[in-house]
Amino acid sequence: MKTMAPPLLDMRNVSVRLGGNADSLPLIENISLAIAEGETVGLVGESGSGKTTLGMSLMRLLPPLLEKGLSGEIIYAGRDITALSPAEMTAVRGGEISMILQDPMASLNPIFTIGNQLKEGLRLHATARGTLEERAIAALESVRIPSPEARLANHPHQMSGGMRQRVVGAISLTRAPRLLIADEPTTSLDVTIQYQFLELLKDLQRRLGMAMLFITHDFGVVAKMCDRVVVMYAGQIVEEGPVREIFHRPAHWYTRALLDSIPTVDRTPRRLPTIPGSPPPVAARPAGCRFHPRCANAQAKCLESPKVLDVGAGHTTRCWFPLQAQRGAA
Amino acid sequence: MVDATTASPWRGSRILSGAGNLWRSLDWPLRIASALLILFVIVAVFGPWLTPYDPLTGSLRARLVPPAWQEGGSWAHPFGTDRLGRDILSRIIAGARISLTVCVMVIAIAGAIGTAVGTAAGYFGGWTDRVLMRLVDLALSFPVILLALLLGAISGPSFANIIIVISLVLWSQYARMARGETLKIRNEDYVDLARTSGLSDVKIIWRHILPNIAPALIVIATLQIGVVIVLEASLSFLGVGVPPPAPSWGSMVADGRSYIASAWWLCIVPGSAILLTVMAVNLVGDALADRINPALRGRNI
Amino acid sequence: MLKIIVTRVGEALVALLLMSLVIFLLSRLTGDPVALLLGDGATEADKAKLTQDLGLDQPLPIQYLTFLGDALTGDFGTSVTAGSQPALQLVLARLPASLSLAAVALVFTVTIGILFGVLAAIRRNSAVDIAARLIALVGQSVPSFWLGIVLMYIFAVQLGWLPTSGYGQWQHYVLPAATLGLFTLAAITRLVRSSMLEALGSEYIKLARIKGLSEAVVIWKHALANSLIPVITFMGTFFAVMITGAVIVETVFSWPGIGRLAYESILSRDFPVVQTVVLVITSLFILANLAVDLLYVLVDPRMRSRG
Numbered sequence: 032m033k034t035m036a037p038p039l040l041d042m043r044n045v046s047v048r049l050g051g052n053a054d055s056l057p058l059i060e061n062i063s064l065a066i067a068e069g070e071t072v073g074l075v076g077e078s079g080s081g082k083t084t085l086g087m088s089l090m091r092l093l094p095p096l097l098e099k100g101l102s103g104e105i106i107y108a109g110r111d112i113t114a115l116s117p118a119e120m121t122a123v124r125g126g127e128i129s130m131i132l133q134d135p136m137a138s139l140n141p142i143f144t145i146g147n148q149l150k151e152g153l154r155l156h157a158t159a160r161g162t163l164e165e166r167a168i169a170a171l172e173s174v175r176i177p178s179p180e181a182r183l184a185n186h187p188h189q190m191s192g193g194m195r196q197r198v199v200g201a202i203s204l205t206r207a208p209r210l211l212i213a214d215e216p217t218t219s220l221d222v223t224i225q226y227q228f229l230e231l232l233k234d235l236q237r238r239l240g241m242a243m244l245f246i247t248h249d250f251g252v253v254a255k256m257c258d259r260v261v262v263m264y265a266g267q268i269v270e271e272g273p274v275r276e277i278f279h280r281p282a283h284w285y286t287r288a289l290l291d292s293i294p295t296v297d298r299t300p301r302r303l304p305t306i307p308g309s310p311p312p313v314a315a316r317p318a319g320c321r322f323h324p325r326c327a328n329a330q331a332k333c334l335e336s337p338k339v340l341d342v343g344a345g346h347t348t349r350c351w352f353p354l355q356a357q358r359g360a361a
Numbered sequence: 362m363v364d365a366t367t368a369s370p371w372r373g374s375r376i377l378s379g380a381g382n383l384w385r386s387l388d389w390p391l392r393i394a395s396a397l398l399i400l401f402v403i404v405a406v407f408g409p410w411l412t413p414y415d416p417l418t419g420s421l422r423a424r425l426v427p428p429a430w431q432e433g434g435s436w437a438h439p440f441g442t443d444r445l446g447r448d449i450l451s452r453i454i455a456g457a458r459i460s461l462t463v464c465v466m467v468i469a470i471a472g473a474i475g476t477a478v479g480t481a482a483g484y485f486g487g488w489t490d491r492v493l494m495r496l497v498d499l500a501l502s503f504p505v506i507l508l509a510l511l512l513g514a515i516s517g518p519s520f521a522n523i524i525i526v527i528s529l530v531l532w533s534q535y536a537r538m539a540r541g542e543t544l545k546i547r548n549e550d551y552v553d554l555a556r557t558s559g560l561s562d563v564k565i566i567w568r569h570i571l572p573n574i575a576p577a578l579i580v581i582a583t584l585q586i587g588v589v590i591v592l593e594a595s596l597s598f599l600g601v602g603v604p605p606p607a608p609s610w611g612s613m614v615a616d617g618r619s620y621i622a623s624a625w626w627l628c629i630v631p632g633s634a635i636l637l638t639v640m641a642v643n644l645v646g647d648a649l650a651d652r653i654n655p656a657l658r659g660r661n662i
Numbered sequence: 663m664l665k666i667i668v669t670r671v672g673e674a675l676v677a678l679l680l681m682s683l684v685i686f687l688l689s690r691l692t693g694d695p696v697a698l699l700l701g702d703g704a705t706e707a708d709k710a711k712l713t714q715d716l717g718l719d720q721p722l723p724i725q726y727l728t729f730l731g732d733a734l735t736g737d738f739g740t741s742v743t744a745g746s747q748p749a750l751q752l753v754l755a756r757l758p759a760s761l762s763l764a765a766v767a768l769v770f771t772v773t774i775g776i777l778f779g780v781l782a783a784i785r786r787n788s789a790v791d792i793a794a795r796l797i798a799l800v801g802q803s804v805p806s807f808w809l810g811i812v813l814m815y816i817f818a819v820q821l822g823w824l825p826t827s828g829y830g831q832w833q834h835y836v837l838p839a840a841t842l843g844l845f846t847l848a849a850i851t852r853l854v855r856s857s858m859l860e861a862l863g864s865e866y867i868k869l870a871r872i873k874g875l876s877e878a879v880v881i882w883k884h885a886l887a888n889s890l891i892p893v894i895t896f897m898g899t900f901f902a903v904m905i906t907g908a909v910i911v912e913t914v915f916s917w918p919g920i921g922r923l924a925y926e927s928i929l930s931r932d933f934p935v936v937q938t939v940v941l942v943i944t945s946l947f948i949l950a951n952l953a954v955d956l957l958y959v960l961v962d963p964r965m966r967s968r969g
Contacts, residue, residue: 092871117877125874132872137865142887152873202873498673499680504905504947507940510928511688591805595910598807599925614808621815628815632808639803 038065039242040089040210041106047084047093048100049313055100056313058084059266062103066210071236071243073257073274075250075289079310080263082246086212089244090130091120108209125152129208133215135195139187145171145198146183152205170201173238174231193224197231207239214246229255250293254278259345262286265311265321272346282348284326320350328352387648394644401638404454405461412451416608419446425624441626443616449626452608453634459609460638463524463593468582471528475535476578480566482536483543494540497533505530506595513601523602527592531585538581542574576653583646587639594635610635666959674952681944682733685937686726729937749934753920753942759829760912760919764904766835767843775847776886776893779854783862784881794851801848806907810841810914827916838915842907846900853896857889864888894958901950905943 042064048055059081066072076082087093088101091112105112112123132138140148149167161169164183171179174197187195196216203211213232217225233256236243245256253260253274260277262270262285270283281287288306308325311317317324319334326333330352337351387395404411419442427434428441428449440449482493509526546552547570555565596602597611605612610631617627713719720728782794814837818826828834861867862885870880908921916922920939927935 090872092868121871121874121876123874124872130872132865132869134865138869140866140870140884140888143884151870151875151879155874199869202869206874499677501902503681503684504902504943506906506909507924507928507943508688510909510925511936511940514928514931515688587803591803594805595807595906598805599910599913600929611805611807614805614811618811621811622819625815628808628811632805632812635808636800636804639805640799643799643803 036068037109039068039108040064040066041104042089043104043106045085045088045101045103045105047081047088047097048102050096051099057100057266058097058313059088062268064261064268064271066242066244068209069236069240069242070259071245071257073253073260074244074246074263075248075253075260076263077248077310079265079312081266082263083214085263086130086214086244086246089210089212090124090128091115125155125203125208126206127208128210128212129203129206130212130214131196131199131203131216134219135192135199136187138199139195141187143186144183145185145187145190149183149198149202149205152202156206170205171198173204173235174198174201176201193220193228196220196228200228200231200235204235204239208241210242210244211236212244212246215248217252218247218249232256250290262289265316266313267321267349269322269350270348272343276343276346280343280354282342282346282353283322283350284328284354285322287354288327390644391648394641397637397641398645401457401641402461405457408454408458412448412454414448414451416447416451416455417606419443419448421446425620427624428626428630440630441624443613443627444620444624447608449613449630452613453610453631455608456610456613456631456634457638459603459607460590460593463527463603464586464589466524467527467531467589468585470524471532472535472578472582474528475532476539476571478532479536479539480543480570480574483540484547484562484566484570490540493536497536500529500533505592509596510599510601513596518601518604520603520607523593523596526596527589530592531588534581534585535578538577539574542577543570546570546573580650580653583642583649586646587642590635590639590642667956670952670955674948677948678945681948682730682941683726685940685944686729733941749938752935753923753938756918756920756923757942759917760908760921763835763838763842763911763917763919764908766839767846767904768900770839771843771846771850775850776854778847778851779889780858780881780886782851782855783858786859794855798848798851801844801851804844806841806845807910807914809844810837810911813837813841814915829918838911838917841914842904842911845903845907849896850893853892854889857892858885861885861888891958894954897954901947905947
């Protein structure tokens with residue numbers, strides 16, 4: 032369903048290659064993705080699918096070699112951020128687009144106090160009222176950290192994992208960005224803490240009205256947090272659609288296989304279904320449909336690169352024989 | 362017994378092709394450094410057969426002859442002669458032998474003692490550990506050069522002296538590393554297994570611990586070779602190292618010091634020899650250290 | 663944290679005491695100064711009297727205790743060779759020259775070393791990086807006595823820009839400080855470079871950039887702060903290197919410091935001066951190590967809670 036207002040983020044034909052030549056190996060290819068204001072989009076895929084590269088490209092934080100291989104347009108709030116100078120991009124980061132990383136222990140500088148690291152970011156937000164100290168305490172309160180005044184003087188190693196991730200959240204959100212990229216933010220947290228953290232993120236999103244790109248391999252998180260889902264495989268988007276559609280009527284065989292491999296409580300487990308084979312390395316991607324060697328429904332036509340087909344309202348897939356069409360035909 | 366005429370590929374050819382692959386994998390600076398090192402070892406080992414003249418006797422007629430490429434020099438003395446008419450090239454070659462001998466002996470002695478102390482400290486722990494590490498700390502608290510000077514003054518400069526002194530400087534590094542590495546593996550399953558099966562402590566250390574800590578110790582040894590060479594040269598320069606007339610590169614520099622303005626080669630040639638050798642050692646040593654254990658990168662003291 | 667400080671200071675004191683014993687024994691072993699002092703024509707009576715005067719006829723333990731007792735009151739005996747000057751005074755008079763040289767070398771080494779290290783890391787594989795690594799390699803390989811001689815030859819003899827020896831004005835400091843500091847400069851450059859490279863690839867640097875901090879702040883605050891810890895650890899060995907270097911450099915440049923005094927007094931078997939000089943140097947050394955240990959505990963917050 033296309034929204035009437037222009038999307039907050041519009042990626043058009045973005046590729047990231049391992050070098051500046053046109054024939055360098057692409058990590059992600061021809062990605063076109065739009066995120067509307069306030070929307071939460073889930074980006075799902077196995078490791079190696081390119082989802083982290085996609086996230087980093089939005090922040091323009093790719094390593095120099097990959098930065099050279101970035102092509103396409105990334106339109107954020109009407110501006111193409113691939114064309115920005117480093118200084119201009121620095122202004123965008125933190126203030127407009129921000130990111131939460133996976134490992135909170137590694138993300139915080141072990142030498143400086145929490146307060147120091149918070150105030151650093153706050154200082155850049157010139158328009159807010161109150162002293163730095165007050166604002167830092169407020170930031171910690173907004174992520175529900177108890178006794179925030181005391182915590183300001185703590186060092187990262189003195190806090191638990193869940194609390195550290197909340198601090199990272201506070202830091203990433205100090206300047207109320209309009210788009211937050213969350214790269215597997217709960218993967219390194221205890222299961223019991225994960226739920227709390229997701230609740231917190233949802234709450235913050237509501238309050239700040241920000242859009243989120245939620246990168247994850249966990250469909251449970253997707254179900255809880257996302258409005259739309261984008262499925263990636265081997266550097267390409269293979270399916271995209273509203274969350275209910277994807278869950279109940281997946282169109283791509285890969286998506287279906289991913290969903291099938293999630294163990295559920297109500298089914299009697301005989302054997303956990305897995306997807307045979309493994310994702311192809313960047314240098315050895317199959318011709319045509321990249322999933323066809325592992326696909327239960329592979330046919331001769333699959334050796335041709337599939338086009339993107341519409342299979343429902345706001346639901347597209349990159350497959351010659353999408354599942355719904357199958358069912359429809361049958 | 363393997364029949365020498367069997368058709369299986371000659372071990373030597375495998376070694377040669379392995380060496381060839383290794384050579385190809387090195388970048389230019391490393392290649393030059395390795396070549397230099399091999400040259401150093403060959404010159405040092407075969408020194409006495411290679412010297413064109415006797416390094417210890419000179420002809421007073423041929424005093425202070427400049428090197429071959431200068432005015433007044435000749436290829437009879439490629440690097441010139443010193444104030445006593447001794448051929449510098451021959452002395453350089455002999456000096457290489459001295460440096461190599463000191464290196465080998467020091468690293469053997471310091472390495473053996475240091476490893477023994479460190480492994481014992483790490484393995485037995487408790488009091489042994491505390492006492493031995495106090496010893497190590499003490500050794501490290503004493504500025505080495507003073508020790509060398511004192512010992513040199515006590516018994517006069519001698520070959521044995523300098524080896525003892527430099528070993529005293531360096532053994533504690535092995536002790537520290539050996540202790541650290543032993544601690545890391547002391548509680549591993551295979552050590553426990555050996556202990557429960559009744560193996561004596563000494564056997565356990567010898568069979569299980571030493572082979573596993575060896576790589577780290579080898580790294581230390583390679584990084585120390587340069588230190589030994591420079592230390593020996595410095596002590597010889599100060600007159601408390603290898604006694605004259607032995608042509609240690611350090612004492613050659615000391616000899617030539619007063620002639621720096623008139624006969625610069627007396628100083629520059631031996632000094633350059635030290636510099637080039639140690640640079641080569643450091644480059645190769647670093648590369649080796651990287652390969653054996655990248656975690657130790659940059660820790661060169 | 664107080665406990666750590668007290669423990670370390672205690673250890674330092676014990677080390678100092680043990681050192682004094684070692685020094686005492688060693689200097690006694692360097693030979694008998696009586697024969698040297700009086701020369702060949704001395705009679706047995708003369709020798710006996712001098713021996714008694716110098717207190718050398720007492721059993722060793724007594725001599726040691728006398729030595730300690732005297733030391734605590736500041737009496738280190740008088741120089742046997744330099745015209746009966748009190749040894750302590752002799753040593754202390756030469757101390758400022760060495761300390762000032764070491765200070766200049768330290769400043770030079772640390773500032774340029776860190777600068778080179780950072781530049782080499784942020785412009786990896788550029789000309790700056792290669793130059794820095796080359797200088798580091800040479801610096802760690804060149805013997806300081808030779809470096810001093812060569813520098814002197816080039817800059818003082820040939821170019822005449824700087825004096826060959828002497829003491830007093832800033833020009834006199836340049837060559838000796840450069841010679842003294844090069845080895846450490848090389849080591850610091852390498853250390854900082856590799857720590858910076860490691861830091862720059864870390865997650866917290868990513869977060870710092872995500873925050874929108876300027877590249878300058880990212881490098882000079884976040885990355886550098888983490889890179890300085892290994893440098894401080896290294897400074898522990900700095901003093902050992904400095905002292906070795908000091909003896910050599912002071913000898914080469916005829917610098918009126920305690921390094922050269924140690925060398926000369928050992929060679930001339932001047933016991934009292936030898937003892938005093940070596941004791942002073944060793945104490946400085948132990949103190950310096952103590953300072954570095956404490957600095958380390960202060961700087962790395964992770965150390966504070968563990969001890």
